[in-house]
Amino acid sequence: MKNDKNIVSIVGTRPNFIKLAPVYHNLAGKINHKIIHTGQHYDFEMSDIFFKEFKLPVPEFNLSIGSAPPSHQIGEMMKRIEDIFNEHEFELVIVYGDTNSTLAGALAASKANLKLAHVEAGIRSFDRSMPEEINRILTDNLSDYLFAPTDMAVENIKNADLPGQVYQTGDLSVETLQEYLPMSEDSRILTRLNIDHDSYILFTMHRAENTLHSESLLSIIKVMERITETMIVFPIHPRTKGVLELNNLYKRISSCKNVKIIEPIGYVDFVQLARNSTKIVTDSSGIQKESYLLSIPCVTLRNNTEWVETVHEGWNKLVGTDSEKIIKAILEWFPHNDKQKQIFGNGNTSKVISDKILEAVE
């Protein structure tokens, strides 16, 4: 029987939409579930394409926040979310991951005295200079229900002695990949880019700590200029593109013969590009998990990670932004553990989360 209470998910960025999709579909028909889109990501390639591919409805509320310095962005989101909370009655709020939209949603829910559930709770890089780490710590502290993807996330929550109830759920990326891998076979992205499988490296970079430091940017550019034997495919994040253009570096990268810079792509094309690459080089959080699940070695352009398990199993190497280290890791073979992948659970995460949410609002 359908529960007649109202709940709301707050999302705003590409990684939020990817996590929302399986939870949304699992809750469909079981409860009234609305979506607030903060508008932190707003282009077709960063937002609408995911709503389309994941068959998510147009959000009931769109705050159209766009780009702004973080405190302006979070403050403005909170104000507009509070207005919605004043006009509509919600029993529970769900937030996802670690973005500014996540934190704004969590703070607004807490100020309105609403129950708060955090999907992907408890993960830590233990690097407080990352905006995402602060967003996670604060959101976890405010949450009543902490949906932790891994053993380590549960341990982190216990060590922090947080007040909310913790549930180990597995990670949503397992079921999303299971569902979309077959579809990715129909993707035309390799033909469109005129590349063969197993002939290129997939490269992504967007983190503030990398894009806002000219040293890191220059070091990455050196890598692109020196890896001439292998094609590098680089779906570029708008932030990175903006910074490169501002520093007159965009032309320098795009003139490298072996580098294909492309616009951000949807999930299906991304999975097809990732699974057919020889290696993935990235500073993303989610892509480290996906490369592990797809058994593609990952070179991570950071000195720490929230997914240390992927490093322990040999699939992921942390190299920071030193060009020599990056090149060495790109060229070497990774001795890895080939046993069945268990870190992120068996793909029933959205059901576990949905069941707990329905229980929480009974």
Ligand code: UD1
């Ligand atoms: C955010 C998240 C990060 C996540 C990433 C994935 C925070 C603190 N960081 O970083 O955790 O991994 O998203 O993408 O929330 N832009 C567009 N069009 C869009 C979207 C963004 O042009 O559709 C541009 C904006 O102009 C801005 C940048 O991209 O320059 C977005 O920056 P920001 O809102 O800080 O988020 P991300 O860097 O994407």
